[in-house]
Amino acid sequence: MNPTDTALDSGLQEMAPEAAGAPRRMVLNMGPQHPSTHGVLRVILELDGEIVTKAQPDIGFLHTGIEKQAEALGWQQVVTLTDRMDYLANLSNNLAYSLSVEKLLGLEIPPKAQWMRVLLAELARINSHAVWLGTHALDLGAMTVFFYCFREREDLLRIFEMFSGQRMMTSYIRIGGLALEPPRGWDRAVRNFIRGLPEKVDEYEALLKENPIFLRRTQGVAAVPLERLLDLGVTGPMIRAAGLGWDIRKAEPYSSYEQFDFQIPVQQEGDVYARFLVRLEEMRQSARIVEQAIDGMPEGPWRADAPHVLLPDREKMKTQMEALIYHFKVVTEGMRVPAGEAYAPVESPRGEIGFYVVSDGGAQPWRVFMRTPSFGNLQSLAEMFEGRLIADTIAALGSMDFVLGDVDR
C-alpha cells in the first residue's frame, strides 16, 4: 500500500511493505520546529532510502490574521501590521502598502521622500540578504560567514534605529511620505556603512565562492526550469537565477527608481549556487543605489502636503482655522480614502510584494490583500525537493529565502 495523504498528514510513521514489489517508503516529518526551516514551516517528506519521493509543505503556523486585523484599523495604522509580515525587509512592505494607498488617494509624494524611500528600501534589501547569506551558509556548515553577516546587520539595525527609533519594526515609511524628518547626520552614518560594504561582500565571496564544500552542496542542486517557476508564481532572485532578468524596479519603476543607475544580475543555471551569486551581486548593486541616493538627495519636504490625510504642521494649526479643523478630523475620525481599489507592486528582497487595497470611502480599509513573495515562492518547494537527496533539502530551503511571517501573514 502506498501511503495516502492521510497517512502523510499523521506525520512520522513507517510504512510496512505490503504486496510484493510495492516500494518501501518512509514518511518523515520535517518541522515545524526545525532549525533549517527558518521559522515554523512543516514539510512532510516521503522517502525512498535517502531520496525524497514526495514533499508536501504544511503552512499556517504563523498565521495571525493580519488581513482581518487590517480591516479593523485605520489606514495609517495598517503600516504597523506590514512590518510584522516580512520582518527582515519591513521597509519594503511599508513602501508597498503606502504606494497602494497613495495610488487610491492620488497623492503626490515629494522627491526627497521618494529618494529616502529608495535608500531605505535598498538598505532593507542589504539587511535581508545579509541575514539570508549568514543563515544559509550556516546551514551548509560555514559558520564564519554568519558572524560576518550579522556584524553588518547590526550596523544596519543601528541605522534604522537612528531614523525611526526602532531597530526592526520601523514603520518609517508612511502613507504620504515618512514618519519623521530624517535625523541630523544620517548621511554620514549611511555613507560610513555603505563605503565599507563592497569590500565586505568581497569577503563573503572569498569565503564561499570557491569553497569546495559549498560548491558540492550547492552546484546543480534544486534547479527548476524557468517556465515551471513562472507557472508556479515564483518571483524575485529565484527567477533571475534561472535566466530571466525581470525586476519590478526596472520593469515598472516606482518611487523614482528610474533615476538610479543599477544593474539586474542574472544567472542561467537556476540552482542554489546561481541564487547565491545573484543575491551577492544584488547587495553590491543596492550599495550603488544607496550611494547615488546619498549624493543626489533632493532638498525639500519629506512628506506630502495633504492636510486631509496627514496631520498639519504645528505652526499652521496655531494660525489657520482650516489646519485646526483638519487636525481634529484626522485625529478623531482618521483619514478617509476615496472608494476604489488599487494594486502597486514593489520588488522586495524576495520578489514581488503588492498590496491590493479596496476602499469603500471610509476611515478603515474594506479589504487589504497582501500578495507576498514568500507565499508564491514556497509553492515551488515540492518540485525542488522531489527526486533529490534529503541533505539537499536543507540547501534548497535556504536558497528560497522565505520568511514564514510573510507566507502566513
Add this chain to the structure above:
Amino acid sequence: MLPAEILALPTPAAIQAWDPGVLSGASLERGDLVLWTTRERIVDLSRFLKERRQFTRLSAVTCIDRYPVEPRFEAVYLLHSIPNNERLRLKVALNSAEAVLPSVCGVWSGANWYEREVYDMFGVRFDGHPDLRRILMPDYWQGHPLRKDFPVHGHKYSYKDE
C-alpha cells in the same frame, strides 16, 4: 457594451475580437485595467489570455466580500505578462448562494495555494481543484475568517475561553 476607451487598449480589443460575449464589464481603476467575466467563461478566458496574450504569470487570486450586498463575493485574479509588461485584474461576481468557481489550476499551477487560501478565508469553493483543503487555518476551524460577518474578536475559538 464596453466603454470605447477600454476597447482601444490591445488586450480588451483582442478578447473582443476572439469572443464578444466573454466580457461582462470593464473599467479602469486608478489606471489599472479591470475586466469582468462570468463563472462559466473564466477558464476559457484565462487560457486565452495565457496562450494568446502572454499572461504567463498569475500573480495572485483573492476575493472581496461585499456583505450585505448581493452578489456578495468578487473573485479577483491578478494577472501579469512579463513580455508585454502589462497587468490586469479579472473579476467574477458570485452570489452567496452559489459561491463556487471552476479552478484555474489547469492554466496556472500557481493558482493552487491561492485558491486554497480563498476557500479557507471566504468559503468560496473551486471545482476541479486538485487539493481543496484549508491552508492557513487549522483543519478543525469552523467558519471563514475574512468574511465580513465573522467577528474580529470574540470568536468561540478565541483564547479567552481556554
